[in-house]
Amino acid sequence: MEITDLISPAAVIPNLRATSKKQALQDLAKKAAEITGLHERAIFDVLLERERLGTTGVGNGIAIPHGKLPAMERLYGLFARLEKPIAFESIDEQPVDLIFLLLAPESAGADHLKALARVSRLLRDKGVCEKLRGTDNADALYALLTESPASRAA
Helix, strand or coil: CCHHHCCCHHHEEEEECCCCHHHHHHHHHHHHHHHHCCCHHHHHHHHHHHHHHCCCEEECCEECCEEEECCCCCCEEEEEEEEEEECCCCCCCCCEEEEEEEEEECCCCHHHHHHHHHHHHHHHCHHHHHHHHCCCCHHHHHHHHHCCHHHHHC
8 A cells, every 4th residue: 555545646735724623624624525526524524523532643743634434435645734733632742733634435444554554654754754844835745745665765
């Protein structure tokens, strides 16, 4: 599972202007609705439901909100770089400025977990995160997200 399987250039938001976790999730749900063709409210509700189980703010300024929807046909990812960090109830209590949203079909099972693991591995790389924070160009963000680990190491 590669990031290119999850995200398209249209799914990158280089300067999300959100002032709260709820607003960020609403804005991401709206963008996800445009990309997936599913209803914005259904996406937002799934994301809120998941947040009630426990925060998806994984620390170091990163959040990976995710959810499963019955009408979803495949895995979808969206990436947002926030204009200003926001409180996200993260496990390290630090504000979040990088969000990778992951949506999956209800039947996804292991594929959903593999995708979460892949995104998590990518965003644990401090060098990648520094570069993501260093640009607000959507094409550059997409290139950084989809760069192969081998070429990153070079």
